[in-house]
Ligand code: ADP
Ligand code: ZN
């Protein structure tokens with residue numbers, strides 16, 4: 001027997017099966033060079049697949065004649081270090097998901113597809129001109145070009161195309177400047193110099209911290225070893241400045257920092273703030289980048305040539321060999337939870353990761369999640385509060401406007417319209433928040449009362465006018481606007497309710513002297529639309545910003561002094577137990593957009609429920625009391641964070657199939673885990689929207705006072721499900737710690 005036969009590779013392949021597969025080392029490869037974390041190609045059934053070596057063993061349960069040689073390794077060194085392998089194992093275990101798929105999701109797309117792990121070259125743009133007055137005049141009408149040129153001028157060695165893109169400057173602008181010979185393009189081979197060879201560290205002098213900020217910073221830097229800090233600071237209290245200074249200390253100690261941000265929070269403004277502060281490379285991983293660009297960021301972080309990585313959810317899996325600090329900004333944000341395939345929560349993984357790296361982790365928010373507040377209460381996290389706004393701005397005043405029995409003009413109460421008028425007149429900006437895009441959320445028949453529904457979902461179709469069409473926001477189905485009612489043929493179809501398109505039309509008519517800038521998913525579909533809108537807002541001239549929650553997060557609009565929230569009521573009576581928490585957080589975030597500059601801010605909330613205790617507490621800016629009241633409720637109901645949840649969901653062409661499967665699971669739970677009274681199955685029940693995309697959805701909720709018995713049951717059920725042969729049209733998923741019900 002040759003020595004290589006004593007070596008068995010346990011390989012994780014990206015297949016849904018929750019198991020590993022044994023292979024012999026590739027022929028012609030010295031088995032001693034093989035290590036866990038390497039990418040390896042294998043023949044898997046009829047297909048060639050890319051797997052990751054998970055372990056190296058000397059025995060296999062597989063009969064020797066069935067063992068095949070792997071095809072070949074992709075690189076001589078492990079691509080995934082021990083820490084990331086461990087993180088992925090933990091993730092796969094906790095979410096009861098395939099390790100192979102987890103590892104595959106942890107890699108950037110390019111590496112998942114087998115591309116080499118080499119950074120290649122980057123495109124740099126250098127200035128070829130003097131940006132003097134005459135040139136400025138010449139470019140006066142080409143504002144973006146001027147802006148690009150100004151930015152490129154700030155760096156003598158030139159600026160990378162990715163950095164420019166992240167500052168909102170597109171390739172077209174660069175090409176136009178190059179045609180005028182004002183800038184030139186260079187390809188630069190990437191060298192992996194360690195980030196700390198770049199000195200000095202900072203480009204600008206930081207603010208002197210106020211006492212609250214100083215206290216927070218000291219709390220974070222208290223020790224360089226693992227300790228979670230919940231930094232609860234009102235919007236504008238200067239959390240970002242605290243992050244920047246904590247990162248400075250981390251870099252000075254020769255370590256890297258990972259900053260996680262919500263999907264919507266990674267605005268050009270955010271990135272710019274980091275790049276303006278630090279000379280060491282700051283790289284980003286987010287959905288706006290191409291595969292190649294993401295790979296470069298990933299490699300820069302994993303080779304420690306970047307000191308700072310700013311990333312959305314999936315960035316938590318990026319190797320950082322010298323990780324010394326993790327920041328989770330807006331930790332309460334729902335986008336940290338992935339809602340399909342591997343349903344992980346990046347916030348929770350980040351805590352685990354910080355523990356492994358033995359470094360501090362900061363969870364920052366003006367409106368912390370109940371989960372994090374609970375951890376602070378029990379002493380697992382230290383809790384630091386910042387209650388006043390930095391830089392002298394005052395907290396906004398909040399007014400509840402009772403609209404019962406009031407006449408509304410296209411959804412707006414008279415006092416709001418008057419206040420908008422006054423604010424614009426004073427030369428300030430107004431923000432109108434309406435969490436519904438489109439023209440109207442439904443189209444209703446005036447004669448028979450029927451509403452146009454989506455044929456594939458239990459949902460109404462939204463009416464859009466720009467361009468005119470009906471759109472289902474749940475399955476993306478689109479169709480023409482009907483001429484007549486499908487039920488009674490009446491021609492009297494009327495839009496019901498308010499969407500942003502309709503409000504835009506109304507506000508433009510009512511305030512013709514001021515621009516109305518609409519910011520929602522439709523108006524920002526074109527790539528450069530959002531930066532252009534933000535530019536216009538930042539000019540500071542009086543205008544109305546109208547938008548959905550895209551407007552609520554992360555932006556800093558110093559000119560806004562009035563915020564109007566038009567439909568807060570919907571979220572007060574949600575069937576999801578987290579509905580009220582989410583609504584409260586959103587209201588506080590939106591309200592926090594006002595009065596961030598020198599002028600004080602005012603917030604008006606239009607409501608039919610001015611007595612609602614939640615609105616009362618929020619209007620007093622008392623998030624703590626609001627959160628405490630939610631706590632009491634969760635405690636009574638044993639809901640998170642005062643209990644643990646998991647949900648099995650089924651999707652099927654026929655209602656009964658999903659129901660029957662979940663019924664089986666329910667019986668198994670009662671039969672095998674019935675003794676543990678702390679584990680309760682609820683359901684099966686139809687999902688809130690039972691029919692979606694033409695499929696029927698059912699769910700079974702498992703609720704428990706303790707984590708361990710729940711996870712034992714989940715493991716049992718998932719193993720059971722893996723052994724079943726299910727019809728193709730029936731699919732199941734498991735969501736551990738679900739965010740949405
Ligand atoms: P947050 O992240 O909590 O919303 P920021 O860090 O964005 O708050 O700070 C809000 C504003 O206050 C920013 O314009 C910032 O430049 C300014 N600021 C922050 N810290 C200070 C400070 N110590 N002194 C003066 N201005 C500050
Ligand atoms: Zn009708």
Ligand code: ZN
Nearest residue numbers: 454457472475
């Ligand atoms: Zn639909």
